[in-house]
Amino acid sequence: MIIAVDGPTASGKGTIAKALAAHYSLPHLDTGLLYRAVGRQCAKNGGNPDSAEDALAACAFPDDLLADPELRSEVTGGLASRVSIHPPVRQALYERQRSFATQPGGAVLDGRDIASVIAPEAEAKLFVTASVEARAQRRFLEMQEQNRDVALEEIAADLAARDERDRGRKDAPLVIAEGAVEIDTSDLRREEAIAAAIAAVEAFRAG
Numbered sequence: 001m002i003i004a005v006d007g008p009t010a011s012g013k014g015t016i017a018k019a020l021a022a023h024y025s026l027p028h029l030d031t032g033l034l035y036r037a038v039g040r041q042c043a044k045n046g047g048n049p050d051s052a053e054d055a056l057a058a059c060a061f062p063d064d065l066l067a068d069p070e071l072r073s074e075v076t077g078g079l080a081s082r083v084s085i086h087p088p089v090r091q092a093l094y095e096r097q098r099s100f101a102t103q104p105g106g107a108v109l110d111g112r113d114i115a116s117v118i119a120p121e122a123e124a125k126l127f128v129t130a131s132v133e134a135r136a137q138r139r140f141l142e143m144q145e146q147n148r149d150v151a152l153e154e155i156a157a158d159l160a161a162r163d164e165r166d167r168g169r170k171d172a173p174l175v176i177a178e179g180a181v182e183i184d185t186s187d188l189r190r191e192e193a194i195a196a197a198i199a200a201v202e203a204f205r206a207g
Contacts, residue, residue: 001026001106002121003201004114007128008163008174009077010135012185012193016128017110019194020201024108029100031111031118032080034093036071037061039079055083059092074143074150074158081162084112087171094118112166115177124204125180126197132159134186 003020007013014030021028039049041061047054070076083089094117101107101119109118115125130138136156143150166174176182181200185193 001123002101002119003108003124003126004119004122005108005110005126005128006112006114006174006177006180008135008166009159010139011128011130013110013128015190016126016193016197017108020197021108023198026106026108027103028108029097031097031109031114033066033071034096035080035084036076037065038089039083040068040071040076041065042083043079049079049082052086052088055086056088056092058083059089073148074139074155078158078162081165085165085169085171090172112174113172115180116175117172120177124201125177126200127176127180127182129182129184130186132156132163135159
Protein backbone atom coordinates (compact mmCIF):
# COMPACT_ATOMS: atom_id res chain seq x y z
CA MET A 1 0.00 0.00 0.00
CA ILE A 2 1.32 3.41 -1.00
CA ILE A 3 0.18 6.33 1.16
CA ALA A 4 0.76 9.80 -0.28
CA VAL A 5 0.74 12.74 2.14
CA ASP A 6 1.00 16.16 0.51
CA GLY A 7 0.74 19.66 1.87
CA PRO A 8 2.54 22.94 2.55
CA THR A 9 5.37 23.52 5.01
CA ALA A 10 4.56 23.10 8.72
CA SER A 11 1.05 21.79 8.04
CA GLY A 12 1.73 18.68 10.10
CA LYS A 13 2.12 16.34 7.13
CA GLY A 14 5.48 15.03 8.36
CA THR A 15 4.10 14.17 11.79
CA ILE A 16 1.09 12.49 10.20
CA ALA A 17 3.20 10.56 7.68
CA LYS A 18 5.51 9.21 10.39
CA ALA A 19 2.51 8.16 12.49
CA LEU A 20 0.90 6.41 9.51
CA ALA A 21 4.16 4.61 8.74
CA ALA A 22 4.34 3.37 12.32
CA HIS A 23 0.65 2.41 12.39
CA TYR A 24 0.81 0.38 9.16
CA SER A 25 4.43 -0.81 9.59
CA LEU A 26 5.55 0.84 6.37
CA PRO A 27 8.83 2.63 5.53
CA HIS A 28 8.61 6.43 5.43
CA LEU A 29 10.33 9.02 3.24
CA ASP A 30 10.27 12.77 3.89
CA THR A 31 10.83 13.87 0.29
CA GLY A 32 11.17 17.49 1.35
CA LEU A 33 14.39 16.53 3.11
CA LEU A 34 15.88 15.65 -0.28
CA TYR A 35 15.17 19.15 -1.57
CA ARG A 36 16.49 20.67 1.64
CA ALA A 37 19.70 18.69 1.11
CA VAL A 38 20.00 20.05 -2.41
CA GLY A 39 19.43 23.59 -1.14
CA ARG A 40 21.97 23.13 1.65
CA GLN A 41 24.54 21.60 -0.72
CA CYS A 42 24.00 24.42 -3.18
CA ALA A 43 24.81 26.93 -0.43
CA LYS A 44 27.85 24.90 0.66
CA ASN A 45 29.03 24.92 -2.96
CA GLY A 46 28.70 28.70 -3.05
CA GLY A 47 26.07 28.31 -5.77
CA ASN A 48 22.93 30.28 -6.56
CA PRO A 49 19.72 28.34 -5.72
CA ASP A 50 17.89 30.32 -8.41
CA SER A 51 20.29 28.91 -11.02
CA ALA A 52 19.13 25.61 -12.51
CA GLU A 53 22.74 24.65 -13.25
CA ASP A 54 23.96 25.30 -9.68
CA ALA A 55 20.94 23.55 -8.17
CA LEU A 56 21.35 20.49 -10.40
CA ALA A 57 25.01 20.21 -9.44
CA ALA A 58 23.95 20.14 -5.78
CA CYS A 59 21.80 17.04 -6.39
CA ALA A 60 25.02 15.05 -6.01
CA PHE A 61 24.97 15.68 -2.25
CA PRO A 62 26.52 12.99 0.00
CA ASP A 63 24.07 10.74 1.85
CA ASP A 64 25.36 11.83 5.26
CA LEU A 65 24.09 15.35 4.55
CA LEU A 66 20.57 14.04 5.25
CA ALA A 67 21.54 13.81 8.94
CA ASP A 68 22.65 17.45 9.11
CA PRO A 69 20.42 19.27 11.66
CA GLU A 70 20.82 22.45 9.62
CA LEU A 71 18.43 20.93 7.07
CA ARG A 72 15.58 21.73 9.47
CA SER A 73 16.40 25.44 9.65
CA GLU A 74 14.19 28.13 8.12
CA VAL A 75 17.08 29.28 5.93
CA THR A 76 17.50 25.84 4.40
CA GLY A 77 13.74 25.52 3.98
CA GLY A 78 13.77 28.68 1.91
CA LEU A 79 16.65 27.35 -0.20
CA ALA A 80 14.74 24.10 -0.76
CA SER A 81 11.74 26.00 -2.05
CA ARG A 82 13.97 27.89 -4.49
CA VAL A 83 15.88 24.89 -5.90
CA SER A 84 12.68 22.85 -6.22
CA ILE A 85 11.27 25.09 -8.96
CA HIS A 86 13.88 23.82 -11.44
CA PRO A 87 12.58 20.92 -13.61
CA PRO A 88 16.07 19.31 -13.90
CA VAL A 89 16.30 19.12 -10.10
CA ARG A 90 12.87 17.56 -9.78
CA GLN A 91 13.72 15.03 -12.50
CA ALA A 92 17.02 14.18 -10.79
CA LEU A 93 15.22 13.37 -7.55
CA TYR A 94 12.18 11.76 -9.18
CA GLU A 95 13.70 8.29 -9.66
CA ARG A 96 14.95 8.21 -6.07
CA GLN A 97 11.45 8.95 -4.77
CA ARG A 98 9.73 6.68 -7.26
CA SER A 99 11.95 3.75 -6.32
CA PHE A 100 11.11 4.25 -2.65
CA ALA A 101 7.37 4.48 -3.35
CA THR A 102 7.22 1.30 -5.43
CA GLN A 103 9.22 -0.99 -3.16
CA PRO A 104 7.57 -4.32 -2.25
CA GLY A 105 4.92 -3.88 0.43
CA GLY A 106 4.47 -0.19 -0.16
CA ALA A 107 5.54 2.96 1.66
CA VAL A 108 4.46 6.30 3.09
CA LEU A 109 5.82 9.42 1.40
CA ASP A 110 5.22 13.03 2.31
CA GLY A 111 5.97 16.08 0.21
CA ARG A 112 4.39 18.48 -2.26
CA ASP A 113 3.72 16.32 -5.33
CA ILE A 114 3.50 12.72 -4.12
CA ALA A 115 -0.08 12.03 -5.21
CA SER A 116 0.10 14.23 -8.30
CA VAL A 117 3.51 13.22 -9.72
CA ILE A 118 5.57 10.70 -7.73
CA ALA A 119 2.89 8.08 -6.99
CA PRO A 120 -0.42 8.97 -8.65
CA GLU A 121 -1.46 5.33 -8.22
CA ALA A 122 -1.26 5.60 -4.41
CA GLU A 123 -4.05 3.71 -2.66
CA ALA A 124 -4.49 6.50 -0.11
CA LYS A 125 -4.02 10.20 -0.87
CA LEU A 126 -4.06 12.85 1.84
CA PHE A 127 -3.61 16.60 1.57
CA VAL A 128 -2.70 18.10 4.94
CA THR A 129 -3.11 21.83 5.30
CA ALA A 130 -3.40 24.59 7.93
CA SER A 131 -3.62 28.37 8.02
CA VAL A 132 -0.43 30.39 7.63
CA GLU A 133 -0.98 31.72 11.16
CA ALA A 134 -1.21 28.24 12.71
CA ARG A 135 1.79 26.98 10.74
CA ALA A 136 3.90 30.01 11.63
CA GLN A 137 3.11 29.56 15.32
CA ARG A 138 4.15 25.90 15.20
CA ARG A 139 7.39 26.66 13.41
CA PHE A 140 8.08 29.54 15.82
CA LEU A 141 7.78 27.17 18.80
CA GLU A 142 10.07 24.66 17.07
CA MET A 143 12.68 27.36 16.50
CA GLN A 144 12.47 28.45 20.14
CA GLU A 145 13.05 24.86 21.28
CA GLN A 146 16.16 24.81 19.10
CA ASN A 147 17.29 28.18 20.52
CA ARG A 148 17.02 29.78 17.09
CA ASP A 149 16.24 33.49 17.16
CA VAL A 150 13.58 34.02 14.49
CA ALA A 151 10.65 36.47 14.65
CA LEU A 152 7.13 35.07 14.26
CA GLU A 153 6.38 37.70 11.60
CA GLU A 154 9.41 36.63 9.56
CA ILE A 155 8.35 33.00 9.69
CA ALA A 156 4.80 33.84 8.55
CA ALA A 157 6.12 35.95 5.67
CA ASP A 158 8.53 33.20 4.63
CA LEU A 159 5.79 30.53 4.70
CA ALA A 160 3.50 32.71 2.58
CA ALA A 161 6.32 33.27 0.07
CA ARG A 162 7.06 29.53 -0.08
CA ASP A 163 3.39 28.74 -0.61
CA GLU A 164 3.28 31.14 -3.54
CA ARG A 165 6.42 29.62 -5.09
CA ASP A 166 5.22 26.04 -4.55
CA ARG A 167 1.74 26.66 -5.96
CA GLY A 168 2.89 28.87 -8.81
CA ARG A 169 5.79 26.87 -10.18
CA LYS A 170 5.32 25.49 -13.67
CA ASP A 171 6.67 22.02 -12.91
CA ALA A 172 4.81 19.85 -10.33
CA PRO A 173 3.07 22.64 -8.42
CA LEU A 174 1.55 22.09 -4.99
CA VAL A 175 -2.03 20.98 -5.70
CA ILE A 176 -4.70 18.84 -4.11
CA ALA A 177 -4.61 15.69 -6.23
CA GLU A 178 -7.82 14.29 -7.63
CA GLY A 179 -9.42 11.98 -5.10
CA ALA A 180 -7.30 13.19 -2.18
CA VAL A 181 -8.84 13.76 1.24
CA GLU A 182 -8.05 17.17 2.71
CA ILE A 183 -7.25 17.39 6.43
CA ASP A 184 -7.07 20.89 7.95
CA THR A 185 -4.96 20.70 11.11
CA SER A 186 -5.24 24.40 12.07
CA ASP A 187 -7.33 23.63 15.16
CA LEU A 188 -6.41 19.99 15.71
CA ARG A 189 -4.15 18.58 18.40
CA ARG A 190 -1.47 16.16 17.25
CA GLU A 191 -3.46 13.10 18.33
CA GLU A 192 -6.61 14.38 16.62
CA ALA A 193 -4.79 15.01 13.34
CA ILE A 194 -3.27 11.53 13.37
CA ALA A 195 -6.64 9.94 14.16
CA ALA A 196 -8.23 11.83 11.27
CA ALA A 197 -5.50 10.63 8.93
CA ILE A 198 -5.82 6.99 9.99
CA ALA A 199 -9.60 7.20 9.54
CA ALA A 200 -9.08 8.62 6.04
CA VAL A 201 -6.67 5.82 5.07
CA GLU A 202 -9.09 3.22 6.42
CA ALA A 203 -11.84 4.78 4.28
CA PHE A 204 -9.59 4.45 1.23
CA ARG A 205 -8.87 0.82 2.08
CA ALA A 206 -12.59 0.14 2.44
CA GLY A 207 -13.09 1.44 -1.07
